[in-house]
Amino acid sequence: MSKKPKAAIFDFAGCEGDELQIANLEEQLLDLLNIVEVVSFREVMTEHSDDYDIAFIEGSVTRDHDAERLKRIRDNADIVVAIGACATIGGINSIRNTQDHEEVKQRVYGDKGDMFESWDKAKAVDAVIDVDYKVHGCPIDRDEFLHVVKSLVMGKEPNIPDYPVCVECKLNENVCAFERDEFCVGPVTRAGCDACCVNEGTICWGCRGLIDNPNEDAHMEVLEEYGLTPEEVMKKFSLYFNWQEEAREDE
């Protein structure tokens, strides 16, 4: 890769929260700009160029127009990095994937639904183009984003955990949600967030997606044993995991 790689940041269906995390790097931003040249970043700059080495993609893919634009980005970039849950795992956009599409459109657009093109399923970026790396989370963790950028500039493989959030809860000596009579999906969710939600006394909702080899059967059994109905269990899993579940079933 050239001495100072060119980077571009693009957004699709999402809340731009991950881009905001990058903009919020504040005192580290100048150091970051010493190692990459940002040529496109709609949220914070007006300039744009199609000449870039690394493309960061936020948001999920929901229509043909998105897919075409993504393919152009893939052609331009050497490395494509999906950032944030919508891009990496479909995110909360894919809650609707198991719902009736006409009802969804009606709920959002009322009687103007026909004016908007939209697939009946929101998809992760790697459902449409090849993705080289993923920065997980809703939103992304700024330090992990920097770790990925540094690794790519140095030509190293980024180190993204493939173990459950339980690891980080143990390291932080958190009282387990299950011991507080609460239920979380931490045992099947990819760590890397430092268990930030549980550290604050809540639960893990699964925003970083399933680990590569989750023991979902065991976790569903456990949730039911702890008194959740099958519907409640499915709800726990559908906040963030819908797209991944479908992709796994298709395999």
Add this chain to the structure above:
Amino acid sequence: MKIIDKEDLDSFVADMIEKGEKEVVGVQEKGHKYAFQELKRAEDLRLDYDVTMLPPKKYFMPQREDLLEYEKDEDLSLEGVNEVVPRIIIGIHPYDLIAIEQMDRVFSDTYEDEHYLKKRKESVLIGVNMQEVSEWSFAASMGTATTDYGYDLMLTDLGDRYAIEIGSSKGSDLLERYCVDLKEAKSEDIESVEREKEKIKESFEKEFEFSPESLPWLMEQGYEKKEFWEEHAEDCYSCGSCNLVCPTCYCFDVQDISDLSLGGGKRTRKWDGCLLESFAVVASGENFREERSERYRHRYMRKGKYLYDMFGDIACVGCGRCSSHCVPDIADPTVVFNELMEEVR
């Protein structure tokens, strides 16, 4: 043996905190559980706890620690980093003291790990005999419900007063420095302490149905029982919780973390666990323990045989943390080892 009134023990602890010559750590409530944490007020100390979430090992081998800093200009310069905070740790149960003894061996046997050893050397350990027993613990089976070694001072609750056994000059120095009102123990105090210790040994609900001394033999026999391990590991999350809360697990992962200039950075280590899927992955991508059941079995092999073969210790002290933290409840060593014994017999 010395005797101290309970209120005098409070002022002993308060004095150590106030003088601040070493950081004072004690068992405190965290949520409805317990944890070793820095003690700011003597009254927060809970010597009547059952078990802490993490063992006190974290003060000698922190969850995450920096090993060295590097800077790369024309040459590479390296500087070792070892953040040592001298500490007085109050309220360690016997099983944890015995686990620390084992860790002392692990970190000095073939290689002197100065990050562990310096922290360990700068610490004073004040033990306490159990007043509450965790429902998951089986320390009596492991011979770790009480101990005659491993502490600098050892406390036993005798109602309105504590008995103090002295284990080292580190301990007696502490008494001299901070404690004003000590009495010599009378023969009935010494008998009371012995009675308390006997009582503790009878307080465990969980137990081994055989002597733990035969664990190395059992594990050798049980290694090939593939179906047994597959069945027991079926609900395993591979979350490593059993490893991470264990007082005798010591595996770590080393990583270099570059700073944003890309010219320098630091080398760090972080706790790792053999139940995690990526634990035995090597550079070529090969995973030496790919199956859940292989990783699950490996932990029991370590506890019951491998570490015994290396150091002569059964590497389980019966604290019950692994089973109490296991959400699908498949990590209870008394269940696994007892059932394996049935299978092998």
